[in-house]
Amino acid sequence: MSVKNLLTALLILFSVSVFGQENKLWNSITGSAFLNNRSYAVLEKICDEAGGRLLGSPQNEKAMGILKEELSKIGCETKYEKFKVPGWVRGEDEIKIISPTPRKLQTVALGYVNSTPEFTAKLIYAGYGFDGDYSGINASGKIVLVSQGTPPGKEPLLRYEAIDIAASHGAEAILFINDNPGTLTLAGTGNFTGNPAKIPAYSLTFEEGKWLVRLLERNIPVEIEMTTRSYCKEVETSNTVVSFKGKVKSKIVIGAHFDSWDVGQGGVDNGVGSAILFDVARLLKTYSPDNYYSIDLVWFNGEELGLWGSKRYTEMHKQDSIIAMINMDMTGSPTGFNAMGFNEFIPFFKDLVHKLNGFNLTSGVVSSPGTNSDHMWFMFEGIPTFELQARLDESMYKYYHERGDTFDKVNKKYLSEAAAVVTITVEELANNKELKFARKNEHEMVELFKHYGLDKRLKRQHEWIYKEE
Ligand SMILES: [Zn+2]
Structure with a gap:
């Protein structure tokens, strides 16, 4: 054997042994993710025995207890990191049509709507709820009905913006017509600041909304009686x-x-992300508990009302050296990775996609950050944040923030797939000494948000934390 051949043979032997070792661990993780899936049963318990997990509610507390107990069964000790935030309690709100024909409307109050004594008022229609839509109509003392969705040539208003505009025109309350048919009412927060909404705000079904618009267009007066029993209060959670x-x-x-929202069970939003994280804990504990970097698995509380848990976590851990963050919100069957604008990590993820060729990671690696989920507060710190790209079934999207977001929509296979891919990713990141985990500075983050066109939305939500415009 020539020296050259010997070197080649050694190189092959070396790479086979490295690849072989890596494979063994990955095989164990992947095998166990599928064959020993625990997350599905844990999520069923949380959904069916506790219910929808609105921040600060008894159901949320009970669900946290179930999670803690189940984590202890797999040998994971949990720590509760307590914090106080503006909370909200849904009461028995009642909205009734008095005339032209009596009927109780199917509605949900938006988060941070505050209790108001019963009152009766006339209904008026104000298009998409833009300031200009109020010209020529007198909204003072009335209940305003607005359409949701995207008006031609414009970006849709955020609901809190439409609430403030209606209030500025003297309206007593606002009703949003859902733009998806199927008697769906889209739950959601009334604002991102936690302040009580200026006026009661409700989401209404497409069908009832269209009916009311038809009556008003035919100049038939509509009178509504409204009693708001939901209310704001400070809550302590963890x-x-x-x-x-x-x-x-x-x-x-x-x-x-x-x-999650309380109207359903939060099976998909974000039962699936919480469940995948459970199996990530189990797989790390079993196969990769000791790594070069430390790892925190965090179940954030209060995302739906205003990203409170991740905001408090980043405040409480300001002094910690957090080098990367992976967020899972409504995560389904993995199709690839999202580098979220931290493009220096693209080669790492491309390599991972290549090595994980048994998974269907057909969308590869993209770099496309979004705003409204828990990764945002980490991005504000300049911390590299990532997500899986993932696919959900249509039924999993359809009941977003709806009564139908229940455990039956959850796909067990997706939980296993995602748990395997995420655990392998974490294990690879946590032992990679070559990668430079550098935070971006303020100016670089401003550039990043602007590059992806996210600055406008953050400013509209009053969440632009930077001095630089
Ligand atoms: Zn969510």
């Missing part, structure tokens, strides 16, 4: 944290929001 100590204190955070 994020649930499971930590894996590494050789160094610098840590990677894997997060999923644990709370």
